[in-house]
Structure formats: structure tokens, C-alpha cells
Amino acid sequence: MPARIKRDDDVIVIGGKDRGKRGKVLRVDPKKNRVYVEGLNIVKRHQRPQQVSGTRGGQVGGVIEKEGPIHVSNVMLVDPSDGKPTRVGIEVHEGKRYRMAKRTATRID
Numbered sequence: 704m705p706a707r708i709k710r711d712d713d714v715i716v717i718g719g720k721d722r723g724k725r726g727k728v729l730r731v732d733p734k735k736n737r738v739y740v741e742g743l744n745i746v747k748r749h750q751r752p753q754q755v756s757g758t759r760g761g762q763v764g765g766v767i768e769k770e771g772p773i774h775v776s777n778v779m780l781v782d783p784s785d786g787k788p789t790r791v792g793i794e795v796h797e798g799k800r801y802r803m804a805k806r807t808a809t810r811i812d
Contacts, residue, residue, distance in 0.1 A: 736776075
């Protein structure tokens, strides 16, 4: 089954603590059915300073904030024509597969 949501897609969160917010997909984890959305589901992680060989500074430690995973079922793709959430369908045209917005039948790719 082809991926319905890919990197650099605009999505809207439809469930969870960030419901209603929108952002760009940074990365997709298809094995766990998770997506990482820019600026959403921020989690705090405690990190030790890392000593990098050859450089003076290294990686800084402390409490860092980064995006956490969101389940694919909790996000919907943004329709490129009107900016509202839409389901995704697959259209085959001349032997090539395209993703399309079910709401307005416009191509996403």
C-alpha cells in the first residue's frame, strides 16, 4: 500500500493535545505508523553533553525540546486548493500512480 502521507506534506492534527494545529511533516516512520510534524507534540528530553573527538565544543547537554511522534491516524493531509483537511486517494493515470485529495479531486503530487 502506498504511503498516504509523505515528508514535506502539510497536515492538520485531528486528535490529541495538538488538535487543530497544522505543520509540515519532517519525517515518517512507516513501520510504526508515526509521523513527526514540525513544531508539534514537543517533548522534553534530558541529554548529557557529548564529547566529539577532534572538535573543541562538542554537543551541548541539558534539557532539549524536540518533536515527538504522532500516529498517522491523528493527522489529515491539507487540501492544496482550499486548505481544509482531506482524505487521500490514489489515481492511476497512464500507468503512473498519483495521490489525490478526495475533497476536491485535485492532485497532491
